[in-house]
Amino acid sequence: MGTDNTQATGKPGTKRPFRIWRGDENGGELRDYTVEVNEGEVVLDVIHRLQATDAPDLACRWNCKAGKCGSCSMEINGKPRLSCMTRMSTFEEGETVTVTPLRTFPVIRDLVTDVSFNYEKARETPAFAPPADVAPGDYRMQQVDVERSQEFRKCIECFLCQNVCHVIRDHEENKQAFSGPRFFIRAAELDMHPLDAKTDRKEYAQSEMGLGFCNITKCCTEVCPEHIKITDNGIIPMKERVVDRRYDPLVWLGSKIFRRGQVPQTSVTSGHSGGAVTAPAAHGGVHSHAGGSHDTAAERQAQQGVNWHREVPHPTAPAVDVNGKLPLTELTFDRAAAPSPFGDDVTFPLPPEHLNFAHPQQDEPKH
């Protein structure tokens, strides 16, 4: 009969320092632990060992422990990660591993956060509309056509993309009007579904889900454990095609004046909204994800409606590396915490004139 559950195989375990956030909605603190770590373990293994030894009531979500269910999302040394997929061998021996709950969602206890925001947004996203005249069993689709949607259906709903999205990460007030990357790809998935009978997925995403808030910093793509190209394959095509389909004559005129890609991202339901204006981003600008231009006069003008003849200030691009990616991956970033998505030089709250996006419903009459 086996005597021990944690078999001693390979090298004996070493004691490693951990700092784990303990607390609830009333506040908490980072607490230090020294835990045994064995060869080949991941952060979740270490948390389980802590539960079995020093901290039996340490709260943490997990299920499959194989990167398939998306339950064990947390921030490890400031980076949003699945703890079952973060190997201890990626840290230096002796390096303190700091584990904190997802920042975008309210804490329930310790590493467990209230992610109900995501389930509310899921409920608001219109469901698949089956074609009326096709009987079950008669669905015919080509593999090449389902593959585009299948990429998005790989989503394990770990909500790391939601957590890292700067539109809501430190902006509780945006949560109501913004569904987040997870649900943009849900909309994209349905939009690309060969047999979905609903034809206004993109317009809906723009007018009701807050697609216009997104200014494509690609943080969501960076953290996706399923490697879904959320921005490139989901959000950007949605944005482009919203523009393609524009029927509003004013916008049509605009599309004649502006080159593609420069067309104002306005909501379908309000043709003259002062939306965020995307222009080709100047590469290598100041590191500020929000893209606030700090030109208050121009920003104020931008707020007042579309001025077709105005050269709108270019949003500043994030500082990207040679591969065109953000320095957010654990290996390349230069400090032990995630960067502020708004740039490290920005203080909060952000003055409204520094925001370069417009609320999709700002022009609708107040009820």
Place this chain on the structure above:
Amino acid sequence: MTETRIERHHYDVVVIGAGGAGLRAAIEARLAGKKTAIISKSLFGKAHTVMAEGGAAAAMGNVNSRDNWQVHFRDTMRGGKFLNNFRMAELHAKESPQRIWELETYGALFDRTKDGKISQRNFGGHEYPRLAHVGDRTGLELIRTLQQKIVSLQQEDKREFGDYEARIRVFSETTITELLLDNDRVAGAFGYYRESGEFILFEAPAVVLATGGVGRSYKVTSNSWEYTGDGHALALRAGATLINMEFLQFHPTGMVWPPSVKGILVTESVRGDGGVLKNSEGKRFMFDYVPDVFRKQYADNEAEADRWYKDPDNNRRPPELLPRDEVARAINSEVKAGRGTPAGGVFLDIASRLPAEEIRRRLPSMYHQFKELADVDITKEPMEVGPTCHYVMGGVEVDPDSGAAYGTVRGLFAAGEVSGGMHGSNRLGGNSLSDLLVFGKRAGGHAASYADQLTARPAVSVAAVEAAVETALAPLQRDTGESPYTLQQDLQAVMGDLVGIIRREGELVDALARLAELRERVAKVSAAGGRRYNPGWHLALDLRNMLVVSECTAKAALERQESRGGHTREDHPAMDPKWRRVNLVCSLDGDTVRLTHKPLPKMRPELISLFDRAELAKYLTDEELAEFDALTEGER
């Protein structure tokens, strides 16, 4: 007990479990117009169903048009070594194509054939390509599709009643600890919110159990923490019965090292594509374990085995491709003989067999999974694998058509892994996902009509609720007992070592004695901390369920003196036709597990006639064969 706050809800149907079976049952109950609650132990959409990779078996005949329900039925009965409840196997084979097609109307996107139909893949034990699949994430597709269907029903209700939750509501991170009865009728369910630790009481005349399996009682398992046999135990305590509890499926090749991937499955295709099993001495040992009945189909030397991959028509198969139970037993024997790896497994080597490029092309997800989860490069080094507890064939004994639990209770239904009978002594890969859909729908529908035909609602008694509260709070109020984590480890050691893949009478007797000891210790378990999201407390409450279900397994394993499918007795190595006619039924008598024999239902003539006499001769008693002969005589 005076100060306890309990949130009360009224529903027509309460579905416990939010995996494939639970969600499908809930959809059906809601479509029947019933007010339905779904209880999910974790977050909505995280259920263990997401782990299923291979696919969902359904005889749609998209890839090979000769496939039909009769062939699927035959395969299922064969796989289960004829111990299956034939009616369940029949319903399953007949109805699974509709259940799969229905998923497409909910938005599922399966991989396609060239002519645009649902593609189907080959799998062990299935005569024709039969598994509808989405790459290797079919389970995720299934759960997400059902989850999104529920959302769409909620959207309909919002339009009609102004409230998403008017007729169907998901209680996520909620655990049910007790079913409440009014005499022999289900009256409700009692549990707690994991987040807050607050109690919740559902008053409902019909309950569907869809809680999955029991793998957490084993040391090496591919199952998640939720798999603590809650539904099995709730059913027992409510007066229902369990069958086939001795049958557990151990997948032969689960990772045993490194710890980060312990228990995770290495798909059979690794062996199908050329992977070989070696012991610590570097010997390809499977040639020593080919049973006589398989000698004709399996090679006895490496040269022939290796030729098979290129020329399967003129060579016999490599012994690595023997059925799951044979491979698992062989690995187990090597390890017990001291020729295992340090972590207690053997080596599965594909690195030295195929070029790295080829491995990455053929097994992309295996390659990525181990690279990312464990930093193991399967193109460079062998994997360390061993048998991992994967699935429990046994479960709640149910009426095949309605999913209603047998025993003394009424208003209780079960579907999916928690129910027993469908898979007999061994489940075929791919039959699980279709099982969830077929019997989930049936259980949900019948629970709804049961609720309809009741004239009066059963009432929940105050005393029962008070008792449930007391039981739930007890571990928090004690500080003298042992840690639940220690107790779980000890339970896993007993089950893994003594009631594992190979069983012996002496060890099983020993296991029962140890389980009795553990029962005393579990009764005194104490959990530190408070009620808010306290995993220690949650485990302390789950332990009680794991323990009683483990007792059922150990008792039934001791009783069944033969080897069949997921039950291997070293002291009774052969299959015995007499035992095929027997189901072992567990019930609870006070606190003790009682075991009785019950005859298996007899297959209908038109179903048994689907088989060859030669095949039946391997399974049936002489008496049964004579009956079969008389039957076929009559036909001629």
